[in-house]
Amino acid sequence: xxxxxxxxxxxxxxxxxxxxxxxxxxxxxxxxxxxxxxxxxxxxxxxxxxxxxxxxxxxxxxxxxxxxxxxxxxxxxxxxxxxxxxxxxxxxxxxxxxxxxxxxxxxxxxxxxxxxxxxxxxxxxxxxxxxxxxxxxxxxxxxxxxxxxxxxxxxxxxxxxxxxxxxxxxxxxxxxxxxxxxxxxxxxxxxxxxxxxxxxxxxxxxxxxxxxxxxxxxxxxxxxxxxxxxxxxxxxxxxxxxxxxxxxxxxxxxxxxxxxxxxxxxxxxxxxxxxxxxxxxxxxxxxxxxxxxxxxxxxxxxxxxxxxxxxxxxxxxxxxxxxxxxxxxxxxxxxxxxxxxxxxxxxxxxxxxxxxxxxxxxxxxxxxxxxxxxxxxxxxxxxxxxxxxxxxxxxxxxxxxxxxxxxxxxxxxxxxxxxxxxxxxxxxxxxxxxxxxxxxxxxxxxxxxxxxxxxxxxxxxxxxxxxxxxxxxxxxxxxxxxxxxxxxxxxxxxxxxxxxxxxxxxxxxxxxxxxxxxxxxxxxxxxxxxxxxxxxxxxxxxxxxxxxxxxxxxxxxxxxxxxxxxxxxx
Ligand code: ZN
Numbered sequence: 001x002x003x004x005x006x007x008x009x010x011x012x013x014x015x016x017x018x019x020x021x022x023x024x025x026x027x028x029x030x031x032x033x034x035x036x037x038x039x040x041x042x043x044x045x046x047x048x049x050x051x052x053x054x055x056x057x058x059x060x061x062x063x064x065x066x067x068x069x070x071x072x073x074x075x076x077x078x079x080x081x082x083x084x085x086x087x088x089x090x091x092x093x094x095x096x097x098x099x100x101x102x103x104x105x106x107x108x109x110x111x112x113x114x115x116x117x118x119x120x121x122x123x124x125x126x127x128x129x130x131x132x133x134x135x136x137x138x139x140x141x142x143x144x145x146x147x148x149x150x151x152x153x154x155x156x157x158x159x160x161x162x163x164x165x166x167x168x169x170x171x172x173x174x175x176x177x178x179x180x181x182x183x184x185x186x187x188x189x190x191x192x193x194x195x196x197x198x199x200x201x202x203x204x205x206x207x208x209x210x211x212x213x214x215x216x217x218x219x220x221x222x223x224x225x226x227x228x229x230x231x232x233x234x235x236x237x238x239x240x241x242x243x244x245x246x247x248x249x250x251x252x253x254x255x256x257x258x259x260x261x262x263x264x265x266x267x268x269x270x271x272x273x274x275x276x277x278x279x280x281x282x283x284x285x286x287x288x289x290x291x292x293x294x295x296x297x298x299x300x301x302x303x304x305x306x307x308x309x310x311x312x313x314x315x316x317x318x319x320x321x322x323x324x325x326x327x328x329x330x331x332x333x334x335x336x337x338x339x340x341x342x343x344x345x346x347x348x349x350x351x352x353x354x355x356x357x358x359x360x361x362x363x364x365x366x367x368x369x370x371x372x373x374x375x376x377x378x379x380x381x382x383x384x385x386x387x388x389x390x391x392x393x394x395x396x397x398x399x400x401x402x403x404x405x406x407x408x409x410x411x412x413x414x415x416x417x418x419x420x421x422x423x424x425x426x427x428x429x430x431x432x433x434x435x436x437x438x439x440x441x442x443x444x445x446x447x448x449x450x451x452x453x454x455x456x457x458x459x460x461x462x463x464x465x466x467x468x469x470x471x472x473x474x475x476x477x478x479x480x481x482x483x484x485x486x487x488x489x490x491x492x493x494x495x496x497x498x499x500x501x502x503x504x505x506x507x508x509x510x511x512x513x514x515x516x517x518x519x520x521x522x523x524x525x526x527x528x529x530x531x532x533x534x535x536x537x538x539x540x541x542x543x544x545x546x547x548x549x550x551x552x553x554x555x556x557x558x559x560x561x562x563x564x565x566x567x568x569x570x
Contacts (some may be wrong), residue, residue, distance in 0.1 A: 029172035037103050043118060044110060044557035049351055051269050051313045051562045057210045060242055063268070064315070066203035067244050068563050069381070072317030073196040073247065077189050078319035081253070082113045084137050085128065089114060093125070109251050110324065110557060117324035118554060134255035136262075139170045143180065145256060150182040165337070166261040166278035167226055167248055185248060186226040189263075193223040200246070212240035219247060229513070232333045236308075236345050243268045243312045245347065249332060250320060264319035266327075267563075268312035271350050275311050277444075278387055280362040281432075284441055288432045293514035298397055298521035302480050306394045307331075307344050313351040316563035324556045328353045329390075346390065353386065354379050355556045358548070362467070365458035367548050370499040372490050381448040381455035388429035392403075395432075396424060412523030419536060420528050423475030424516045430456060431513040434506060445532035453500040459491065464548060466538060478536040482512050491541050498545075 053061060079086050094106045109126060110406035111117055114125035115132045123130060133141050148170065152163045162168045162182050169188045173181040186193060204216035215238050216407050228247065235245065248261035286303055296459040308344065321327055329348045333339065357379045360460040365377045399408050433452055436442035483489045483500075486508035491498050519527045538546070 005024050037107055037124060039050070039551075040116060040119070040124070041103070041107050041110065041557075042551070043528045043554040045553035045555075046559060047355045047359060047556045048561040049314055049352065049563075051315050052339065053269065053562065053566070056241055056269065057208065059206055063203040063206040064205065064242055065569075066199045066264075067242065067246075067267045067565050068316050070196045070199040070246060071267050071316050071563075073199065074263045074265040074319030075326070077192045078322075078442045080189070081262055083129075083132060084141070086113055086137075089118065089128065090126070093337050093421050103355070104414060107541050112320075112323040115151055135257075136253045136255075136258040136260070137169075138254055139178070139256060140172050141163065143170065147180070148257070149541060162366050164257070164259050166251065166259065169260070170299075184226040191402075196246070197221075197223040205336070207242070209238075209240040209242070211238050212242060212244070215244070222247065228335070228369065229338065232335055232338045232344050235333065236338075236342050243310060243347065245330075245332065246534075249334060251334065255321070263318040264321040266312075266314065266321055266330070266347065266349070267316050267318075268314045268347075268349065270295060271311045271313050272445045274348075274350055274387075278309060278311060278383065280442070281384075281387060281391055281436075283435060285391060285395060288435055289415065291435060292396065292428070292517060293431070293510045294517045294521060298517065300395070300397075303394065306391070307346060309346045309348060309389075314558075315566075316560045326352055326356075326558060328356060329386075350383060351511060352556075352558070353383055355558065359553055359556050361458055361462050363552050364461050364549065367552075368545050369454065369458050370495075370497040373450065373499050375456040376448070376451040377458050378446045378451055378455060380444065381452045382459065383414045384442075384444075384447060385426075385429055385433065385452065385456060385459070388432045390423040392425045392428045392432055393421070396428065396517045400521055400523050402523040407523060409520045410525065412525055413520070413528055414525065414540060416525065416528050417533055418471035419474035419478070419532060420516065420520070421475075422471045423478045424513075424520065426456075426475060427479050427509060427516065428513045430493060430509045448501050450500075450507070453502060453505050455548050456498055457498060459474050460547075461542075461545060464538065464542065466540060474532070474536045477542070478532060479512065480542065481535040481537065481539060483508050484539075484541075485535075486511070496541070496544060496548075522565075 011422055044067065053064075056064070076087075079090060080444055093101065093108050094103065098451045104125060108114060109114070111124075111541065113132060114128040115121045116124050119129055135143070148163075149373050151486075152160050153168075155163060159182065162184075163234050167185045168182045169185070171181055171183050173179040200216045200220035200223070204213045204220065207213050207216070211234070212219065215231060216232040218234045219228075222228045222231040231247070238244075238348065244265070244267050246267075247264040248263050250264070251261055252260045252264050254260040279511070285306075289300055317327075327349065329346060331344055333344065333347045338344075361382065362377070366372050397409055399406070400412070401407070402412060409421070413420055414539065430452065434446070434449065437447070437449055437452075460476050460480045464480070466473045468474040483505065484491075486504060487501060488505040488508040489498055489500055515531070519531070
């Protein structure tokens with residue numbers, strides 16, 4: 001369940017997720033279009049992404065330089081995928097050196113097109129369509145859904161699968177009247193993919209890490225053959241200091257059908273310290289499960305294997321990953337066949353999360369959190385809680401029995417499932433950290449209980465800011481109001497800030513964890529609904545605080561400092 005963590009959605013724009021796009025109160029800016037461009041841009045706080053490469057052997061550094069170039073090829077493909085007019089428009093905007101022209105060019109680069117993502121996709125360049133074509137540049141602009149369906153249904157099964165598959169565009173056949181035809185990505189983007197393929201092969205020749213070499217060779221072949229299966233499997237097995245994800249992945253931009261994949265790249269360095277911490281947390285999961293505050297018969301005596309999680313520091317991204325709100329974690333692949341046979345993998349971008357923490361969470365905490373707990377808010381506590389959140393999705397009840405009937409929590413909770421499950425992961429994540437601290441299994445300076453609670457409190461406001469229509473925000477509102485009602489969080493009437501009572505917090509965290517897990521174990525939809533209806537709301541004290549956030553940035557605008565240095569041969 002990513003996506004702030006929303007794993008339910010394939011890619012989690014962790015923390016600062018898709019919910020933004022769904023229209024929440026925070027991005028309401030007066031006026032529209034070309035006005036306020038500066039203000040629109042300032043919603044993305046600039047930050048330099050620097051990664052220390054000194055521990056990386058020379059051969060890996062040389063491979064990295066090739067991968068950075070390959071990521072940039074993804075930029076060019078993606079530009080074409082958005083809209084047919086995009087490459088020519090980009091070339092024109094880049095040439096306009098007037099201050100106004102440069103501003104537009106900059107904002108175009110953030111959005112990777114002339115439509116502003118945070119403003120419901122409204123255009124900020126004159127002379128372009130009022131909205132991005134819903135089928136992007138995957139289908140002919142004049143094609144209707146009905147026309148496509150008729151076409152696809154007329155095809156033999158193998159051909160129909162291509163037409164509705166990830167890696168084929170739909171075009172009008174040349175000289176074939178108005179007939180639709182299916183074009184493999186390897187033909188559609190032939191020149192770019194040849195170039196990317198060549199760079200991946202060169203990187204594969206340089207690296208001394210076998211799993212990286214294998215992934216790069218297989219992905220280079222996939223770019224030419226259009227068959228991504230082997231390279232998706234090799235990606236799952238990737239275990240290397242340089243971590244790379246490159247190719248066509250997410251299908252969000254295909255708003256017609258959700259079939260077609262956009263090209264993107266993530267290139268990063270494995271974070272050894274966080275990987276060790278993750279291993280430590282993982283080691284104690286069964287013990288935490290055995291001590292969950294629920295009736296012992298609801299506990300799982302033997303946890304299954306968990307999907308692997310990798311923690312990396314981002315060096316550069318390319319293609320769709322460069323656009324708008326920056327991805328802080330993702331879960332891939334999307335190919336159901338690969339998932340069924342080999343599973344999936346989660347990648348967490350530690351330094352991106354840290355940038356968001358510094359630029360957004362810290363300013364939020366200055367407004368919402370009382371001064372004494374605020375001094376304890378820190379990134380280590382923030383990130384460790386996110387790791388705990390992700391791991392806790394794997395604990396607690398999943399397959400359950402209701403009146404002798406075998407079923408699952410997901411089935412019984414229906415439309416409440418996501419918000420309830422996100423609330424569970426958050427609060428039981430706190431419970432897990434408490435448990436580890438109590439049993440002296442987690443000894444880190446900045447991870448005291450008061451620091452974890454203070455940081456969690458600031459995080460509540462960050463999540464709720466995106467609105468309670470989205471699972472994470474809704475789950476957070478539930479927790480916040482429960483903790484308020486228990487006296488674990490209290491508001492200072494003199495200035496409206498909030499603080500936590502550590503002792504009550506501990507008890508209330510355990511209590512809420514127990515309540516949610518028991519409702520899940522019993523598949524009790526009515527109780528879940530009662531809890532959400534009563535508590536997953538924005539009460540006036542919360543609303544007044546949200547109103548004070550005003551112009552605080554919504555996301556970050558990374559400058560890839562280390563990548564630029566590597567590319568320049570420094
Ligand atoms: Zn989650």
